[in-house]
Amino acid sequence: MAQVLKNHGKNRQTNAAYRLRRSKNVRRPPTPFDSRCTIMKLCQFILPLVFLATACSGTMTVVDGTGSDAGPLDAAPDVSRDAPGDGNLVRVPEAHRAQADACDHVRGPGSWPPSVDAGQDTGVPESECYSDSDCTAGINGRCNNEGRMPSGSCTYDKCFNDSECGGTNVCKCSANSGGANVCLASGNCRVDANCGDNYCSPSFGSCGAYLGTVGYYCHTREDECVDDKDCKSSQPGQGAGYCAFEPTVGHWKCSYTACAG
């Protein structure tokens, strides 16, 4: 199971932990293949061209939904898949959206006041709010401070189900009392059925685990990973990564970085 990334001042969660709270595991028939795709071991070191089809061929190893504990990986993860043209293409991700769940209308109190002494060295500009009652511009307004620096900001529930979001956008339910329900305006699926024989899973964005899920994307034949546990790199300078949809290549791959800077 991917490790929890929660840390001081940062309410981060892994993709898997976040998704499992809101999705249901749907077991699909496993595909009984035995051999490993050895070419994928090289893919960790030779990153694919933008428009390169997968070089992987051959048969696939069954990996069930729970998976086994995975230690540091020096080789490419066992992103087992069928031969092209076969049915299921990717092992069942630990988190995927088989059906759309509605968000509840109950929201706990905001996280303000902050846990740090506002008199400490911060220099952060004034807060937007100092109590939940200050947040009146929308539904279920809450005043939150989720970082090291004491600065309150208002958040509001923007939706309670997908139909309120339009297009193919997903209504992301808040992960905690401070977070808000929002319409995710990025992504290319709402539920597994949108992805043919593949799965629709939540993904972090370019700034990493800071934001939680930023969109739901279909898994593809070209994926380099399926779950966060596939991304425990042994490369120096890269710790616990995450499996995310990478828009520059159009498929899922391991990522380790944060916002540009």
Place this chain on the structure above:
Amino acid sequence: MNRLRENFVVAFAVATAFATGCSTGADSPQQRDELSSDARAYLHNATFRRQTLEESLVNKSNGYSELRLAKYKDDAWGALPEWNPPVRAITAADIGTSNAPRVVDSAGDSTFQTLDIDVAEDEASLIELGRRAFASYPMQILPQMRIALAEQTPKSVGIWEDDDRVGGLQWVALPGNAVESAVTCATCHATVENGSLIAGKNAADLQFGRITSLAFGGGASSAWGSGRVDVTADEVDNPVAIPDLRPIRFQHNLHRAATLTNNLPSLAVRIETLIITSLHETVRPPRTVALGLAMYLMSLGENANVPARDHRGAAIFEQTCARCHQGAERSGPPVALEIVGTDRAVGESPERTTGMYRVPSLRFVGDRRRLFAAGQADDLADVLSPTRKAAGHRFGFDLSEEDRAALTEFVRLF
């Protein structure tokens, strides 16, 4: 005979004058435009690039260094495909909707273009390429920008507007007919003041954390504050103030934590690897773009002021500040965190730490905001104020009010 000698002397003098006037001196346009040997080596010599990286890393044991030492090689990051995607500037017409445009419209036309990187390898051409790339080359794909602008005005979230451009943001054409919003260097490192774009100056009002929080429903980024971004994946809450790039040519070190030594090729390598990691090691920028950006940034400070030495504040500066902010650059070697005394979170980042903070160049500091590593001090006056809330950097606190005013006035002239 005398007339013949006289004519010879005149002729010789004239010939000498012509020869002198036609010789190529140090200031000839041809020599000014030639690339330095380092710049040319960066473009064409992998061994030089690797050596530059190794020599620039101050602490080879932090995460930043280890990752680059492992992957900045021809058979790793060097093997990534070059990326120069079709882009289109996000304009005022895009505000109010989160829908991305099509790359090709119903009439079969496209307003998307790739950056023209086919330029001559000379100084002027590469600086011009860098200038164009500064506000058009996509540094990181960030859908939260278009999502936030669907409901917020640019001003309300600190995004600058200039003519029809919005924050230097770009639509980027991606695989699978996808289009997404991206930031450029200019998004964070430019401002608009009095109707003019100031390239390099930090976007002190940019609420990047709030933009992200609004788009995706909360999170630690909501508390970053204006002009700050957490750029390290070190699982520590340590947002850093967006730096002012105008004085980069004067900087002794790069990064707040003094992670790198600074010169043209090391800056080019830094920019190149920044883009690679920001795009999750899937692609790399054209090296002409990385070098062009470095050269363009280095050119920003060419016209920085040099205040008069007889200013009353000059002597006070020498006594109070010049031990660290040295020479004409007003910068210097990095200083231990405990000596600086300000908040240590940025300096202790496991990803970038050197045990020191860089000494920021004071060139252009007069109108700079969000000073110190995490932006704890509002501006120059706040830095020198004995009643400042933020701790540390107490240099000059014991000055008289009169001396402090003279010092402040002097430093504002840099």
